Amino acid sequence: MAGSDTVSVKNLTKSFFDPNGKKAIIFENVTFNLPAGAVLRLSGASGSGKTTFMNVLSALTKPDSGSVFFGGTDVTRLKEGEKDRFRAENIGYIFQTFNLLSPFSVIENVYAPLAFAGRLPQDFKEKALISLQKVGMESFAAQKPYHLSVGQKQRVAIARVLFADPKIILADEPTASLDKNSSELVKNTLLELNKNGTTLVLTSHDPIFDDIRHDIDFNLETGALS
Amino acid sequence: MKYVFILKAVFHSISHRKFSVFTSIFAISAAFAFLAAIGCVSFGLAATAVNSSLSFPLVVGPAGASDTTLVMSTLFNTDKPAGTLDYEFAEKLASDERVSAVFPIARSDSYQGVPITGVESAYINEISKGFWDIDPMIDAKDIFGGKNSDCAVIGAKAAMRYDMSVWDTFFGSHGTVGDEDAHVHDFKYKVCAILKPLNGPEDFAIFTSLKSVWEIHRHGHHQHHHEDAEDEEHDHEHHEAEDEEHDHEHHEAEHEEHEHHHEHGEESAYGKITAVLVKTKNPVFTAALEREYSENGFTSATDTGRTVRKLLTYMNKAEKAAGFFSYGTLFLVMILVFVTILTSINERKREMALMRTLGIGRFPISLMIFLELFIISIAGIVIGTLGGHALLAFCKPAIDFELGINLEPFFFTEVEIRGIILTLAAGIFLSTAAMIKIYRTNLVEEIARE
Numbered sequence: 001m002a003g004s005d006t007v008s009v010k011n012l013t014k015s016f017f018d019p020n021g022k023k024a025i026i027f028e029n030v031t032f033n034l035p036a037g038a039v040l041r042l043s044g045a046s047g048s049g050k051t052t053f054m055n056v057l058s059a060l061t062k063p064d065s066g067s068v069f070f071g072g073t074d075v076t077r078l079k080e081g082e083k084d085r086f087r088a089e090n091i092g093y094i095f096q097t098f099n100l101l102s103p104f105s106v107i108e109n110v111y112a113p114l115a116f117a118g119r120l121p122q123d124f125k126e127k128a129l130i131s132l133q134k135v136g137m138e139s140f141a142a143q144k145p146y147h148l149s150v151g152q153k154q155r156v157a158i159a160r161v162l163f164a165d166p167k168i169i170l171a172d173e174p175t176a177s178l179d180k181n182s183s184e185l186v187k188n189t190l191l192e193l194n195k196n197g198t199t200l201v202l203t204s205h206d207p208i209f210d211d212i213r214h215d216i217d218f219n220l221e222t223g224a225l226s
Numbered sequence: 227m228k229y230v231f232i233l234k235a236v237f238h239s240i241s242h243r244k245f246s247v248f249t250s251i252f253a254i255s256a257a258f259a260f261l262a263a264i265g266c267v268s269f270g271l272a273a274t275a276v277n278s279s280l281s282f283p284l285v286v287g288p289a290g291a292s293d294t295t296l297v298m299s300t301l302f303n304t305d306k307p308a309g310t311l312d313y314e315f316a317e318k319l320a321s322d323e324r325v326s327a328v329f330p331i332a333r334s335d336s337y338q339g340v341p342i343t344g345v346e347s348a349y350i351n352e353i354s355k356g357f358w359d360i361d362p363m364i365d366a367k368d369i370f371g372g373k374n375s376d377c378a379v380i381g382a383k384a385a386m387r388y389d390m391s392v393w394d395t396f397f398g399s400h401g402t403v404g405d406e407d408a409h410v411h412d413f414k415y416k417v418c419a420i421l422k423p424l425n426g427p428e429d430f431a432i433f434t435s436l437k438s439v440w441e442i443h444r445h446g447h448h449q450h451h452h453e454d455a456e457d458e459e460h461d462h463e464h465h466e467a468e469d470e471e472h473d474h475e476h477h478e479a480e481h482e483e484h485e486h487h488h489e490h491g492e493e494s495a496y497g498k499i500t501a502v503l504v505k506t507k508n509p510v511f512t513a514a515l516e517r518e519y520s521e522n523g524f525t526s527a528t529d530t531g532r533t534v535r536k537l538l539t540y541m542n543k544a545e546k547a548a549g550f551f552s553y554g555t556l557f558l559v560m561i562l563v564f565v566t567i568l569t570s571i572n573e574r575k576r577e578m579a580l581m582r583t584l585g586i587g588r589f590p591i592s593l594m595i596f597l598e599l600f601i602i603s604i605a606g607i608v609i610g611t612l613g614g615h616a617l618l619a620f621c622k623p624a625i626d627f628e629l630g631i632n633l634e635p636f637f638f639t640e641v642e643i644r645g646i647i648l649t650l651a652a653g654i655f656l657s658t659a660a661m662i663k664i665y666r667t668n669l670v671e672e673i674a675r676e
Contacts, residue, residue, distance in 0.1 A: 060583060080588055088585025099580040103238030108231075113584040118228045160584075 005036035005071060005167050007057065007199060012066035014049070026052055028114055030066070032216055032225060034199055036167065041214040042203040044221035050203040053220060054170045058084040058091045068082060070168075088117035092166035092198075094186075096173035100145040103150070106156050107141040108134065110163045131163040134172060141184055151182035158189050168199040173205045183208050236597045239574070246566045247602060253559040254606020256643065259614030265616050266627075268545040272538050274424075281353065282329065282503035283512045286519045286527040287311065288321065291501075292435030293528040294537070298650050302427045303341045306332045307500035311525065316502045324511035327352075329503040331473045333437045334439040335398030340384045342398050342415075342432045348372055349503070350379055353421075354429055354592025357381060359392045360419040369419060370435035370640070372621035377418035379437075383429040383626065385420045392417050392667050398442070413442045425632040439499025486576060499519060556649055559605070564656040567599045571664055578664070589664050596661040603653030606647055 012030040033034065034040050042050040047143045055061035057068055059075040060083075065075040066158055075086055093099075099107045110128040111188035114120050121127060132138040135155035144168060145153060175183035187208055202209065214216050217226045237530075240247050285296045291308030299307045310339035316330035331353060332344035347368045360366055361377075372376055380390050390396070394417045415434060423429050506512045512529055571578075578591050619635035627634055 003368075058583070082587055084582070084587035086585075087583070088587075091585065093583045095580075095583075099583070101235075101581065102242075102577065103235045104231075104458070112231060113586060115231045115583075116228055116586040116590050211239075 005197075005199070006069075007034040007168065008032075008067075009057070010032070010067045010069065012056065012068065012223065013063055013064045014052060014061070016052075024205045027220060027223060028221075030218070030225065031154040032218075034201075034216060036199055037194060038199055038215040039194060039213060039214045040199075040201045040218065041209075041212070042201065043217060043219045048220040050220050051172055054172055054203070057168075058087055058093070060087075064154070085117065088113055088119070088164075090167045092161035092164050092169040094154075094161060094171040094174040096176035096188075098155055100148075100153055102145055104145075105141065106137060106143050106145065106148070107155055109145065110160045114162065114164060128159075128163050131159040134162055135159045135189065150180050152162055154182060154186060155177055159218055160191070162189065166198065168201065169193060171200065171202045171204070173204055173206075174202075175208060177202060184226060187212075228590065232594055232597070236594050236601065239570070239594070239598055241603065243566075243570055246570070250559070250563040250566060250602050251609060252604045253562065254556065254649065255610030255613060256437065256457045257556045257559055258320040258610025258642075258649075259548045259617065260555075261549065261645045262546045262611060262614030263618060264545055264552065265642045266633050266635055266637055267482070268541060269634055269637050269639055271541060273632065273634065281345065282530055283509070284505055284515055284527060285501055285530055286315075286505040286515075286525050287501040288430060289524050289526050291475050291526045293533040296378065296528045297530055297533045297537070299333060300503060301534075302437065303333075303343065304427070308498055308526075310498035311502070313496035313499050315485050315525070316499060319504065320504055322515070324507055324515060326505055326507050327505040329505075330436065330499040331501055331503060332436055332439040332497070333501075334434070334442065337396055337398050337415075337432055338388055338429060340381075340388070340432050342378070342434055342439075344436040344499075345370075345433050347437060349423075350419075350433060353424060355424060358385070358420040358422050364418050366419070370437070371375065374418065375437035375441070376414065376416050377417040377434040377435060379419045379433040380417055381421055381429040381431045381433075382423040384432060385387060385417075387430075390417050390420070392420065410521050413438065436497070443497060487647070492637060501594045507598075545639075545641060551639075552645060553648060556645060557652065559606075560649065560652045561655060563602055563662065567595065567602075567656075567660050568663070570598075571595060575667075592661040592665040595664050599657040599660055599671065600653055603649060603657070607649055609615055611642070 010031050011029045013025070015025040015028075018024050034089070042053055044050055050143060056063045059068070059078060061106075061143070063076055066076070068076050070086070070090065071159070075083065078086060083178075100106075101112055104112050106127070107128050109117075110131055111120060111124050114124070129138055129141060132141055135158050137152060137155050137159060140148065140152065140156075145156070148156065154177075158174075169190065174186050178186065183206060190200060191212070192200070202214070218224075221226075282301065285300050286295045287300070287307065288309035288311050291299075295306075295308050298304045310332075313330060320324060320328040327348070329345065329348065329349040333341060334344050335342045349365060350369050357366065363375060364377065365371060369379060378396075382388070395414050396417075397414060413480050415432075415438070421428065504515065506515060516527045516529050519525045532556045581591055582588070615635050618633055622633045622635050
């Protein structure tokens with residue numbers, strides 16, 4: 001029996017139709033259990049479907065068939081509003097393009113997802129500052145994202161994840177455009193979170209992650225699961 | 227907090243599209259300012275017309291005068307009178323037991339475009355709400371009495387425009403403004419009183435005694451006869467002989483009558499009048515008198531209330547036509563705003579998809595789009611309506627002064643209120659349509675498809 005925070009993927013299949021109308025399978029009948037605090041590494045060439053797999057895991061994209069259970073709930077069958085709540089409460093997304101919300105300041109970007117979900121903690125500003133402090137960005141709290149460098153933006157994205165303290169982090173090429181120092185910071189933060197029990201789903205071509213311990217490696221290109 | 231964030235995102239989005247947002251708000255505002263202007267001008271004209279028609283329920287003039295001419299040439303001082311009547315006719319009318327008062331008037335000259343109308347003191351007492359200034363030697367209740375036949379009572383706006391004060395003197399011109407054959411009489415008027423504003427056409431008028439009008443015309447005719455005889459060197463040096471002839475054509479109707487008197491040597495103590503304003507004892511008598519004096523073949527009469535209502539109906543039609551034009555403009559503007567918002571949604575799909583990945587629900591995102599369009603509509607309505615009325619308030623003195631329209635700058639007409647309701651409804655409808663569109667779009671898959 002899987003634990004309450006275990007991610008259980010059962011017979012997950014996703015395909016798409018190419019421009020010629022031909023059906024192409026991205027992954028088929030994938031089944032595995034990812035216990036809380038485990039690391040799932042997604043590998044494969046660009047375009048092999050790593051991001052799509054992450055989107056299915058986080059209930060952003062519907063699979064053709066199969067289920068993704070989290071805490072006993074099949075998230076693929078949730079209603080749209082429930083999926084939004086599920087993501088807000090459990091998922092932390094780190095993209096290679098940082099994806100900060102331009103209307104908001106750095107600190108607001110940190111707590112915006114929880115603010116929109118209506119579940120901000122009481123001392124949210126202090127907590128957001130602490131998260132920024134952990135990535136060395138507290139002095140930029142009042143700045144707007146367009147004032148920041150690429151590395152600084154990714155640090156803010158990491159601070160956002162730290163603040164939300166999600167159960168699962170989906171890191172999609174998180175160091176793709178970062179310098180060595182920023183990459184190290186991202187890696188160390190992810191590892192620290194993972195050490196504290198956060199499940200990590202990672203896809204990266206950056207050799208910096210080569211030595212990272214992983215519990216499952218799913219190669220989307222070959223479909224091999226190890 | 228959730229809604230603070232939503233509003234913040236909305237205002238950020240609005241401030242990042244300054245040009246298109248400004249254009250949209252400006253277009254809506256302009257349409258609303260136009261609606262406000264239509265409403266206020268139309269209301270001002272209507273109020274003036276109704277006020278004027280309430281004082282005198284019946285106008286009797288010479289035969290052949292249309293209802294509109296009778297009303298416009300007497301109550302509004304804008305039309306030329308259709309001819310003349312004997313003053314004795316007014317006396318006869320006054321003796322009718324159905325009549326409570328008569329006010330004979332004689333449209334005469336003008337001063338710088340301001341019509342000069344010959345009236346009796348009773349008329350001034352009837353219309354006056356007091357005087358701004360009056361010659362202390364004059365009896366305010368009988369302003370043209372005694373030897374005061376050269377007295378002129380000036381309407382408030384006419385006095386302001388031509389900077390006229392009590393004891394000033396001026397000469398009237400025969401003919402209307404712009405007439406090449408208009409010429410200045412050597413009859414000197416003396417300003418005896420300045421009326422307080424009446425918010426009607428009387429504000430832009432000059433009143434003098436009937437006697438002075440008759441005197442001018444007698445003098446004028448003597449002069450014309452003299453000129454005809456000598457055929458040279460008359461007072462109006464700038465007039466050529468042909469012009470003079472032309473001048474006579476204009477006043478043929480009046481002159482004929484005078485000539486008739488001269489030929490027969492029957493100089494009457496009274497002269498001609500151009501109409502009689504009548505107060506009746508009750509509305510039934512108004513209808514009966516109107517019928518009687520329209521059918522006798524010598525005079526024509528009109529119920530001022532009915533004629534003004536008829537004029538108002540035309541005005542109302544014009545207001546409605548202008549209103550529909552504005553609604554059409556508003557509709558096009560709203561479509562433009564909607565298309566602008568949809569374009570902006572397409573440009574921002576990525577950001578919205580990102581919000582979804584962060585757990586921000588479809589509802590807050592859709593609500594943002596709804597609010598963006600709604601805020602633009604509201605801003606347009608508020609700025610246009612308030613701005614339009616404020617502008618009217620600012621221009622009120624000038625409009626009042628130049629056009630004689632007594633504007634009510636903060637009056638909201640039905641056309642305007644309907645415009646607000648329709649635009650709000652269109653704003654809500656279009657905002658909801660945009661909201662549903664974004665709600666139904668699977669943003670993540672849209673992005674994935676790119």
